[in-house]
Amino acid sequence: MSPFSAVICGAGIAGVEAALRLRRLAGADVEVTLVDPGESLVYRPLAVREPFALSGVRRYPLRAIADAIGAQWRQDGVDGVDPAAGKVHLAGGTELGYDALLLALGGHEASPHEHAHVFNDRNAGETFHGIVQDIEDGYITSLVLIEPDGPTWPLPLYELALMTAERAYSMNASCEITFLTARQRPLDAFGGGAAEAVERLLADAGIVLHAGATPRVEGARHVVVDQDTELRPQRVVTLPRITGPQLAGISGVEPYGLLAIDDVCRVRDLDGRVFAAGDLTDFAVKHGGISAQQADTAAAGIAHLAGIGEAPGPFKPVVRGMLLTGRKPLFISAHLAEGRGWHSEVHDEPPWQSDEKVVAEELGPFLREQDQAAPRP
Numbered sequence: 001m002s003p004f005s006a007v008i009c010g011a012g013i014a015g016v017e018a019a020l021r022l023r024r025l026a027g028a029d030v031e032v033t034l035v036d037p038g039e040s041l042v043y044r045p046l047a048v049r050e051p052f053a054l055s056g057v058r059r060y061p062l063r064a065i066a067d068a069i070g071a072q073w074r075q076d077g078v079d080g081v082d083p084a085a086g087k088v089h090l091a092g093g094t095e096l097g098y099d100a101l102l103l104a105l106g107g108h109e110a111s112p113h114e115h116a117h118v119f120n121d122r123n124a125g126e127t128f129h130g131i132v133q134d135i136e137d138g139y140i141t142s143l144v145l146i147e148p149d150g151p152t153w154p155l156p157l158y159e160l161a162l163m164t165a166e167r168a169y170s171m172n173a174s175c176e177i178t179f180l181t182a183r184q185r186p187l188d189a190f191g192g193g194a195a196e197a198v199e200r201l202l203a204d205a206g207i208v209l210h211a212g213a214t215p216r217v218e219g220a221r222h223v224v225v226d227q228d229t230e231l232r233p234q235r236v237v238t239l240p241r242i243t244g245p246q247l248a249g250i251s252g253v254e255p256y257g258l259l260a261i262d263d264v265c266r267v268r269d270l271d272g273r274v275f276a277a278g279d280l281t282d283f284a285v286k287h288g289g290i291s292a293q294q295a296d297t298a299a300a301g302i303a304h305l306a307g308i309g310e311a312p313g314p315f316k317p318v319v320r321g322m323l324l325t326g327r328k329p330l331f332i333s334a335h336l337a338e339g340r341g342w343h344s345e346v347h348d349e350p351p352w353q354s355d356e357k358v359v360a361e362e363l364g365p366f367l368r369e370q371d372q373a374a375p376r377p
């Protein structure tokens, strides 16, 4: 009899976390295939450091990861799923059969404001490095940062705001920074305690905060905050809005096309063999640590389908974040209910491994080992 076959599409934070967890739970009883068109696992959160000439995004070769896990790696993209036949269609023209499937393709990124610079990890240097230099040299003296409404990553824009203010201060440069967010309070995913701490940090850094704002960006230098407030900054920067994948055979839910999952991370309304984890799901908070927790739940569900272990209990998300500030980072965590944080904790000292931006039970120790084996400069 051929072994139970688990196909994991997307070898980012969620995909690799799931492969590691599955290997630990099921050993050689489950054959794992990772499908990803890229060469590397991209550890995206450190991108916010790049504009400040600090070490940024890390990449870990997928071939080495697959070998270490004992998984197959297909360097290809999935472009469709046929749940009835138990197959995924690959962009290269072949098909791959599965007994269980995990979709972990990350999110698509849409620009929320036509005239604003959209910051992401692929253009961190391009978009923001020039701005930081121009602030240092006194050419830019006003900057507006807009956290879009809808799904986006919660931390990076606050980090850019605080790090920019700190850099301007340390270079004796003056820059008026305004932060606009549609949320009623900053970092609402992390709960009230975190919101308070971040409000204080922003105020101490001289950053003007408009919460509950739904601004219009009328031009590259013109932001209408509300009927009484218009801003004329020299630069406007925002984050992408995260939307769902374009996959034949699987549809996302309106308005963002994200995949609806149940409380054990199975894609809703399918046959129970298709799971999803990470930014492409309709879970409200887009965060690497949450992606990893979903991946662990999905991996336990897949192992259970293979006849190994108990059925997993419902996914109980806890969001943990390290907020870079340009000075000491802030460590914040909260339990999540309906996408909002409660029981926030805020720490000055790391309550978890301090170099981890993404807190992931399997991936954290695994990447630490990789870093120790091949230290970075």
Ligand SMILES: Cc1cc2nc3c(=O)[nH]c(=O)nc-3n(C[C@H](O)[C@H](O)[C@H](O)COP(=O)(O)OP(=O)(O)OC[C@H]3O[C@@H](n4cnc5c(N)ncnc54)[C@H](O)[C@@H]3O)c2cc1C
Residues within 6 Å of the ligand: 009, 010, 011, 012, 013, 014, 015, 035, 036, 037, 038, 040, 041, 042, 044, 045, 046, 047, 048, 076, 077, 078, 079, 104, 105, 106, 107, 120, 121, 153, 155, 156, 277, 278, 279, 280, 286, 287, 288, 289, 290, 291, 320, 321, 322, 357, 358, 359
């Ligand atoms: C600047 C920035 C800062 C962040 N800061 C933090 C932070 O401090 N802490 C934190 O926890 N999170 C942070 N995040 C969020 C975190 O990086 C994401 O939530 C996390 O990477 C999502 O994991 P994922 O596996 O869903 O997607 P990804 O990690 O994006 O991985 C998706 C993978 O799918 C692959 N893929 C795409 N399309 C296909 C296809 N058709 N077929 C097969 N494979 C495909 C991609 O190549 C990629 O390898 C940050 C993100 C950014 C951009």
